[in-house]
Amino acid sequence: MPSEIDQEGEGPYRLLFCSSKGDKAGVMQELVKGVSPNLADYDKRTALHLASCEGCMEIVVLLLEKGADVNSMDRWGRTPLSDARSFRHHDVCKVLEAHGGTDPGSFGEVYSVKWRGTEVAAKTIRSSIASNKTVKENFLKELALWQKLRHPNIVQFLGVLKHPDRLIFLTEYLRNGSLYDILRKKGRLDSLTAVAYALDIARGMNYLHQHKPHAIIHRDLTPRNVLQSDAGRLKVTDFGLSKISQGRDVGYKMTGGTGSYRYMAPEVYRRESYGKSVDVFSFAMIVHEMFQGGPSNRGEDAEKLADKRAYEDSRPHLPSMMYPEPIRKLLQDCWHKSPDRRPTFEEIIMHLEIIQENLQEKGIGTCCSCLIL
CATH class of the missing domain: 1.10.510.10 (Transferase(Phosphotransferase) domain 1)
Structure with a gap:
């Protein structure tokens, strides 16, 4: 979180604060001053991360127009699209995807999908990774381990989807985020x-x-x-x-x-x-x-x-x-x-x-x- 001084407009991190609050005029002020649209905080989270997370569509569009990196990654490997998906800002997701945005997830993409009439989370390993024999074996061991776990404070493993060029497994979908x-x-x-x-x-x-x-x-x-x-x-x-x-x-x-x-x-x-x-x-x-x-x-x-x-x-x-x-x-x-x-x-x-x-x-x-x- 930017400091109080930054929030009041005396520091470069004001761009991040204004982006998280949907303050379009404040964002424009900072960009006009020459602050980079890709300015990041200590966790490598950019203005586009924060705007996407909060569902601030106008700010997302503005930052992209001004050259913000749509696939900038924070310290945890999350992109703006990762954040938008976490909070179900579907319109923001569409804009980010149209600009080439990706959601790398822990291994590959993480999707919310319908499975047997129920909304579930689908976690994938991209084909470029899944082709690695060691990675694939480790992933399958993980699935075998999860399959045996049953506890109310453990995310429930549901099954595996067969796909010709990638590995996909399903877990319960928790819409409230982390x-x-x-x-x-x-x-x-x-x-x-x-x-x-x-x-x-x-x-x-x-x-x-x-x-x-x-x-x-x-x-x-x-x-x-x-x-x-x-x-x-x-x-x-x-x-x-x-x-x-x-x-x-x-x-x-x-x-x-x-x-x-x-x-x-x-x-x-x-x-x-x-x-x-x-x-x-x-x-x-x-x-x-x-x-x-x-x-x-x-x-x-x-x-x-x-x-x-x-x-x-x-x-x-x-x-x-x-x-x-x-x-x-x-x-x-x-x-x-x-x-x-x-x-x-x-x-x-x-x-x-x-x-x-x-x-x-x-x-x-x-x-x-x-x-x-």
Whole structure:
């Protein structure tokens, strides 16, 4: 989010602010000043990303006319069309597509389609990727894994569509978007909502970690990989980077570039052996964002941030006026520098249920500083 100074018109990021608010005159002012239509924020999100996300058709058309890159990618690999589709701005999607816009998704395109009379999400791997034998085998292993999963806080796998030159699989369609979308629109959540959401995520992750015969480690747990159902419940999705832990809880390795730096456990960044607790670390970063309304150190490069957490034991601030003491203690335990000192999701659920019960008894919503256990 641009700073208050930028919003008032004294900085180059005013273009982004005006684009997100549908302020056509403000956008024109900035462009006339010579501000690039492809100016991006710290997450590489451009004015076209923001306008597409908010469904601001006039701004989208104006930016495209002024040379905005229709396929600019943010830090998570999302294009303006990805954002427009997430919020079902169909008219904006048509304009972006007419200008050559694409939606790369996690592997290829992600579509909302009708399957047996029901709206579902179709996730594809493009033919250029699917032709790679290793990638195809890994993808099919992912499908085989998803097919066995059944939990109310896990996105449900539905089936596979046969296509001559690409791989397509179907999951339930969650029209409310991701936790990332929720936080970007609402900002800081009230305590009861944040704890309820944290419980949803923890229950889904506990199911994965207790999977038999081997635990399932997500490895890329971020707000974008947590979706909201029509009933308002959160569900964990996208196991494209997941692996089945072989044997015991530790011993797997992955490169520092795997997963999202902002939520990456220190041992992963250092390319050390890791276990299920890497997901606990990521979970703590997500819960921190729910109480704060977004990520800490927004302006800092995500990779540099991960480096500080890995080698300097840097962690986000936990001001007492914003974080109830029980939440502060839980987060500190979950992002502990020693992986074996972090609680399991089963233990996390127990703590959160107690916190939730106390919040409900005290009738606490937006006020969180007065919760003491």
